[in-house]
Amino acid sequence: MPHLDAAYNLARWLTRNDHDAEDVVQEAYLRAFRFFDGFHGDNARAWLLSIVRHTCFTWLKRNRSRDQAVEPADGGAGAHQTSVTGAALADLESPEVLLLRALDRRQVNQALEALSADYREVLILREIEELSYRDIARIVGVPIGTVMSRLARARAQLQRAWLQVQAKDGGHGL
Amino acid sequence: MDCDAAKPLLSVYLDGELGAGESLALETHLEGCADCREVLARAEAASAAIRGQAEYFRSPGPLRARILDQLQASLPAAPPARAAARWRVFGIGSLAASAAALAASLLLFINAPGPANLIADQIVASHVRSMMAQHLTDVASSDQHTVKPWFDGKLDLAPPVVDLAKAGFPLVGGRLDYIDHRPVAALVYRHDKHLINLFVMPATGAATATADVTLVRGYEVLRWSAGGMDFWAVSDLNPGELKAWHDALTAALPPLPAAN
Numbered sequence A: 001m002p003h004l005d006a007a008y009n010l011a012r013w014l015t016r017n018d019h020d021a022e023d024v025v026q027e028a029y030l031r032a033f034r035f036f037d038g039f040h041g042d043n044a045r046a047w048l049l050s051i052v053r054h055t056c057f058t059w060l061k062r063n064r065s066r067d068q069a070v071e072p073a074d075g076g077a078g079a080h081q082t083s084v085t086g087a088a089l090a091d092l093e094s095p096e097v098l099l100l101r102a103l104d105r106r107q108v109n110q111a112l113e114a115l116s117a118d119y120r121e122v123l124i125l126r127e128i129e130e131l132s133y134r135d136i137a138r139i140v141g142v143p144i145g146t147v148m149s150r151l152a153r154a155r156a157q158l159q160r161a162w163l164q165v166q167a168k169d170g171g172h173g174l
Numbered sequence B: 001m002d003c004d005a006a007k008p009l010l011s012v013y014l015d016g017e018l019g020a021g022e023s024l025a026l027e028t029h030l031e032g033c034a035d036c037r038e039v040l041a042r043a044e045a046a047s048a049a050i051r052g053q054a055e056y057f058r059s060p061g062p063l064r065a066r067i068l069d070q071l072q073a074s075l076p077a078a079p080p081a082r083a084a085a086r087w088r089v090f091g092i093g094s095l096a097a098s099a100a101a102l103a104a105s106l107l108l109f110i111n112a113p114g115p116a117n118l119i120a121d122q123i124v125a126s127h128v129r130s131m132m133a134q135h136l137t138d139v140a141s142s143d144q145h146t147v148k149p150w151f152d153g154k155l156d157l158a159p160p161v162v163d164l165a166k167a168g169f170p171l172v173g174g175r176l177d178y179i180d181h182r183p184v185a186a187l188v189y190r191h192d193k194h195l196i197n198l199f200v201m202p203a204t205g206a207a208t209a210t211a212d213v214t215l216v217r218g219y220e221v222l223r224w225s226a227g228g229m230d231f232w233a234v235s236d237l238n239p240g241e242l243k244a245w246h247d248a249l250t251a252a253l254p255p256l257p258a259a260n
Helices: A004-015 A018-034 A044-063 A095-101 A105-114 A117-128 A133-140 A144-169 B003-014 B020-032 B034-053 B061-077 B080-090 B099-107 B115-132 B144-150 B239-252
Strands: B171-179 B182-191 B194-202 B212-216 B219-226 B229-235
Touching: A004 A018, A004 A044, A004 A117, A004 B061, A018 A044, A018 B061, A044 A117, A044 A133, A095 A144, A095 B034, A105 A117, A105 A144, A105 B034, A117 A133, A117 A144, A117 B034, A133 A144, A144 B003, A144 B034, B003 B020, B003 B034, B020 B034, B115 B171, B115 B182, B115 B194, B115 B212, B115 B219, B115 B229, B144 B171, B171 B194, B182 B239, B194 B239, B219 B239, B229 B239
Parallel strands: none
Antiparallel strands: B171 B182, B182 B194, B194 B229, B212 B219, B219 B229
């Protein structure tokens, strides 16, 4: 059963819970097997992940309508847009870049978990599964342009969250 | 291109998804714009943070078995022809060293069993068993001069034994196996985490110098004969790699007469 780890990782990131992820993956594989006739493409992994993703969201809606992560309005709470300094620092790494480089595992995972599911899924599919925009668009069921803008916004939001956390956690002297 | 046009493209550029024309225009803009360079550097650092630090949740072992149980229960509904195609997608993945793998291999019995298929089935079953039962080898050695003499007196043939470490397929060892009601030699090769079992037995039919490839329950099975011996190889390697192994083996073996 190939792609089981990829399926589980996506489900685990979307449900944020081991037990739920297992149930979702199990259901998704059964569904995939049953509806195999609907697969005519060349990328079985993307096809399976689209089923896992669909199963996740159906499952979340059914079981967890109360704490669905809500997408914060852009420029909302996290709008800590550090002003970008000019040409003087152009070719040195800025303090912000250095902070982002120094993130630890806990900080990265916490911020990812705190993102809305829409943002989290495109980041996992892109950064971890290294899927193309075209495949991500198919899996998520949105146009490629939406994948582009969601990724860009997801990254921007993560950066703001991380820079705040870093400043709080011990970015001394910044 | 100005900053307003450039900013939304930076993330796309980072992902290598920007067209050539736009990439060029963006690079020209980046050369002269420290602000956009900074935005790009941050996006790169953020991307590296996720790639390097985000948890990768591997599926827990029992999940695989649970899914297989469930698939098995739902199986009779699937028509056999489509089952073969299904199997290729749901085929056993990497090193299938678990009871679940055997369950899976029994799950989709797709070929009508002719004599060659019966042997192929036994070969695949033996391959799976060898990994499950931790009984991969009776003589564990990458030295062909240790493995070859080990078979002396145990079989009515002398299997050719060569190490293919130079080609990326080190010999792991050999064991005695039992296929088609007789003892046969099994040689084990490794490629990364994948194993190849090569079974050598007295020839039963006409010699075929070129290898036939069949897919049995998700495993590639190669079969050829030479020098009065039948060779059967089975692995979960992808077809290209298995062919590379076969080519390396054929090149390393002393020439055997193709006809017997």
